Amino acid sequence: MGEMVKFTLTILIWAALELLNIGILFKHVLILKRKKNNIVSVIIEILLIIAILSTYAYCSWNNYKTMELIITPLIFVKSAILMRSFFYLKWRHVAFIAFFVELASFTGLNFRLITPFIGWNDTNGYVYEVIGELILLALLVFVIFLRKKSIIQFWIAELPVVDFLIFTVLLFFLSIWEAVAYLTEKRPFSLYVFFAVIVVCTLATIIRTIIITRKNNSLTYINSLLEEHMQQATDYYNQLIEQENQTKKFRHDIKNILIALHSMVKENQNDKALLYIEDLNEVCEQLKPRYNTGNFIADAILSAKDTRAAMQNINISFDGYIPSEKVKDVDMVIVLSNMLDNAIEACEKITGKKDIEIRSILQKKMWVLYIKNPSEEVNIINKNHIVTTKQEKMLHGFGLNNIERVAQKYNGNMQLAYKEGYFSSKITFIFD
Structure with missing residues (x-):
C-alpha cells in the first residue's frame, strides 16, 4: 500500500508541475x-x-x-479543465496543452534512456515525467528571460490546431516505440544512434514548421501593413480633395458675392448687406481647417479621423x-494614425x-504626444504591450509595434497605462 501511495503522489506532483508550466x-x-x-x-x-x-x-x-x-x-x-477557469480558451489552446504535455513526457522518457549510463534507475516511470516537467520549466524560464531581453520571439503559439495534433501524435507514438525498445534486454549501440536520429528529425520537423509559420505570419504582417497604409493614404487624399473642392467652389462664387454686395451697398441696403456678410463669414469658417497643429500631414490625419469618429458620436480634442x-x-502617419485608430476603436x-x-x-x-480615451479594462504588460481581445493577435499588435519602432528610431519610447476606465498612450521623441 505504501508503494502505491508513493506512486500516486508522484503522479500528483507531476500534474502540479504540469499545471505550473501550462x-x-x-x-x-x-x-x-x-x-x-x-x-x-x-x-x-x-x-x-x-x-x-x-x-x-x-x-x-494494477x-x-x-x-x-x-x-x-x-x-x-x-490542465485545460482547470485553466478554463482562469483564461478564455479555444480549441487551439487545448491542442497547445496536449502538445506540451506530450513534449514533457517525451523529454522525461529520453532522460530515462540515458540513466543506465549514469548508474541510476527508478522503477517508478512517473519519476521521469516529473523530471521532464522540471526540464521544461527550466527551459521556459530561460526562454522567457531571452524574450524579455528582446533576443527571441515566440512563433509556436501561432501554429494551427492541426499542427499541434500532428506533433502530439508523432511524439506519442515515438515515445511508445522508445519505451518498447527500452524494455528490450539486448540494446545494441546502433539502436541508440537510431533513436537519436529519430529525435533529431522529429525536432527538426517541428522547428521547420515553426519557421514556415513565422515566414507566413511575416508575409501576412507586411501585406496587412501595406493595405493599412494604402487605406490611410486614400482617406487623407480624399480629405484633401474635399477641401480643395470646397475652396474652388468658394473661389468660383466670390465674384458673384462681391457683385451682390456692391449692389446692396450702392442701393443703401446696408442691413441686408450686413446679414449677407455674416452668412459669408459662416461659409469662411466652414472652409477653415478643423485642426491647425503646425503640421500639414497631422492636420489631414486628424481631420480624416475626426470624420470617422463623428459617425460614432466620438469627440476628438487637440491641444499643442x-x-x-x-x-x-511616413513616421507621422504611422504614429498618429495608429494611436487614433486604437482610441476610436476603444x-x-x-x-x-x-x-x-x-x-x-x-x-x-x-516631442511628447499623449492620447487619452475611455476604454474597457486593458491588461498591460511591461508598459508597452497589451493583451488583445482580437482573434488575430499578431495583426492587431503590429500597430503598437510600429509606433514603438518609430519612437525608438527617434531615440524615444512608448508607454501605455490604464487607470479608472481610461487608457492612455504616451510617445516620446528625442531629437538630436
Whole structure:
C-alpha cells in the first residue's frame, strides 16, 4: 500500500508541475486574456482532476491496460479543465496543452534512456515525467528571460490546431516505440544512434514548421501593413480633395458675392448687406481647417479621423503643437494614425461619454504626444504591450509595434497605462 501511495503522489506532483508550466505558457507565450474565476468552480475542477489522476494511478498500478488507455486522453487535457477557469480558451489552446504535455513526457522518457549510463534507475516511470516537467520549466524560464531581453520571439503559439495534433501524435507514438525498445534486454549501440536520429528529425520537423509559420505570419504582417497604409493614404487624399473642392467652389462664387454686395451697398441696403456678410463669414469658417497643429500631414490625419469618429458620436480634442520638419511624414502617419485608430476603436466598444484627448508638447529637443480615451479594462504588460481581445493577435499588435519602432528610431519610447476606465498612450521623441 505504501508503494502505491508513493506512486500516486508522484503522479500528483507531476500534474502540479504540469499545471505550473501550462500557466507560464498561457501567461508569457500565448498571453491570453484572464477572466474572473469562481472559487466553487475552481474547487470542483481541482477535485475532478484529482479524481482523473487517482483513477489513472489505480489503473496503472494494477495494470488495467484497457481502462488506462481509455483515461489517457483525459490526461492530455487535464490542465485545460482547470485553466478554463482562469483564461478564455479555444480549441487551439487545448491542442497547445496536449502538445506540451506530450513534449514533457517525451523529454522525461529520453532522460530515462540515458540513466543506465549514469548508474541510476527508478522503477517508478512517473519519476521521469516529473523530471521532464522540471526540464521544461527550466527551459521556459530561460526562454522567457531571452524574450524579455528582446533576443527571441515566440512563433509556436501561432501554429494551427492541426499542427499541434500532428506533433502530439508523432511524439506519442515515438515515445511508445522508445519505451518498447527500452524494455528490450539486448540494446545494441546502433539502436541508440537510431533513436537519436529519430529525435533529431522529429525536432527538426517541428522547428521547420515553426519557421514556415513565422515566414507566413511575416508575409501576412507586411501585406496587412501595406493595405493599412494604402487605406490611410486614400482617406487623407480624399480629405484633401474635399477641401480643395470646397475652396474652388468658394473661389468660383466670390465674384458673384462681391457683385451682390456692391449692389446692396450702392442701393443703401446696408442691413441686408450686413446679414449677407455674416452668412459669408459662416461659409469662411466652414472652409477653415478643423485642426491647425503646425503640421500639414497631422492636420489631414486628424481631420480624416475626426470624420470617422463623428459617425460614432466620438469627440476628438487637440491641444499643442506638432513639429513639421523633425519627424518624417511616413513616421507621422504611422504614429498618429495608429494611436487614433486604437482610441476610436476603444470608444466604439463602450457606452457613455466618448472623448479622445490629444496633447502635444514640443520642446527644443523633445516631442511628447499623449492620447487619452475611455476604454474597457486593458491588461498591460511591461508598459508597452497589451493583451488583445482580437482573434488575430499578431495583426492587431503590429500597430503598437510600429509606433514603438518609430519612437525608438527617434531615440524615444512608448508607454501605455490604464487607470479608472481610461487608457492612455504616451510617445516620446528625442531629437538630436
